[in-house]
Amino acid sequence: MHYSPEPIPWATARDRGEAFLRHMDSRRSVRMFSDDPVPREAIELAVAAANTAPSGAHQQPWTFVATQDADIKHRIRVAAEAEERENYEGGRLPDAWRDAIAPLGTSSDKSYLDVVPWIVVVFAQKSTPMPDGSLRKNYYVNESVGIACGLFIAALHTMGLATLTHTPNPMGFLSEILERPSTERPYILFPIGHPAADCEVPDLQRKPLADAVTFVP
Numbered sequence: 001m002h003y004s005p006e007p008i009p010w011a012t013a014r015d016r017g018e019a020f021l022r023h024m025d026s027r028r029s030v031r032m033f034s035d036d037p038v039p040r041e042a043i044e045l046a047v048a049a050a051n052t053a054p055s056g057a058h059q060q061p062w063t064f065v066a067t068q069d070a071d072i073k074h075r076i077r078v079a080a081e082a083e084e085r086e087n088y089e090g091g092r093l094p095d096a097w098r099d100a101i102a103p104l105g106t107s108s109d110k111s112y113l114d115v116v117p118w119i120v121v122v123f124a125q126k127s128t129p130m131p132d133g134s135l136r137k138n139y140y141v142n143e144s145v146g147i148a149c150g151l152f153i154a155a156l157h158t159m160g161l162a163t164l165t166h167t168p169n170p171m172g173f174l175s176e177i178l179e180r181p182s183t184e185r186p187y188i189l190f191p192i193g194h195p196a197a198d199c200e201v202p203d204l205q206r207k208p209l210a211d212a213v214t215f216v217p
């Protein structure tokens, strides 16, 4: 089918590009959330935005599992903290990894998982069951689901919501608690809510553009 979006004059395009950059640059990952409610529609809108992501062979190999159930969130917190205690206090984190995350000030305390109104866990479908009972193998699953997650984060930020790209390690427990099939693996856990009134974030700088892009020749 035909696709012919309206051309945008450069002056307008630049304004939009700059506004989008300023908007995205104002986003921070948050670990201190308030328990203020967030409407289910906000989650639906963000997933709908994520669902526009390009994907390998248009297989859309993602499942977004959303919960605001206090018991499920608590079970996720307990399981995540058990794994992270092994990492932080049990010596499972290699020294180099420990050094890399030290500036973030993280610990095995994941109490925000009880506080946030929503948890969304994204699962990557290594394969997808078809209506005829066969299993379809998916291609470029990591790339596809990663792009979808980026759009999801941008959509949440656009609605003034905060999140954290959280990958408790290992995170197989999420498949059990959320009862997902073995064709899917947990990819990222997103606690979602408003930042706490006293929210603090690490004083991080983004690397300069010159370190992010190189034009050749």
Ligand code: IYR
Residues within 6 Å of the ligand: 084, 087, 101, 104, 106, 107, 108, 166, 167, 168, 169
């Ligand atoms: N998964 C652990 C450790 C951790 C790892 C990275 I890479 C981070 O950027 C931050 C934390 C945790 O969630 O605490």
